[in-house]
Amino acid sequence: MKLMRQHSEEPDVNLTPMIDVVFLLLLFFMVSTSFIRESSLKVDLPEATGQALAEQEAPIDIIIRANGEVLVNDTPIAVATRDALRDLLKTTAGENADPHIIISADANAEYQQIVTAMDAAQLLGFTRLTLATRQKSVETP
Structure with a gap:
């Protein structure tokens, strides 16, 4: 009796659908992920409700003028270094x-001076910073 040898075919695995699914999952997670940059400084952004917030202690006011003059609670600094x-x-x-620090900067002040004030507060471990703004007046037609 002569038996014929059967040639079995190697199983063929098609990877194309699996690669498609992996790329679709990657695309889904990339699109649905929110990219929020966290800052090392915590900044309390002011709300423009027009109502003053009640304070427990007197805040420290840092005033930065357009000409570069910096004042801390009305005390001028000769050279405003960090x-x-x-x-x-x-x-x-x-x-x-951890006092409450309010930074009031002129709209035409250099941005570097604002960052220097925030950096000086961070070096001392102060985290309660507020950037003062004024509410834009709404004109009725």
């Missing part, structure tokens, strides 16, 4: 571990 601002903030805060 270290000078940090030292003045430390003495102004006194025993308060």
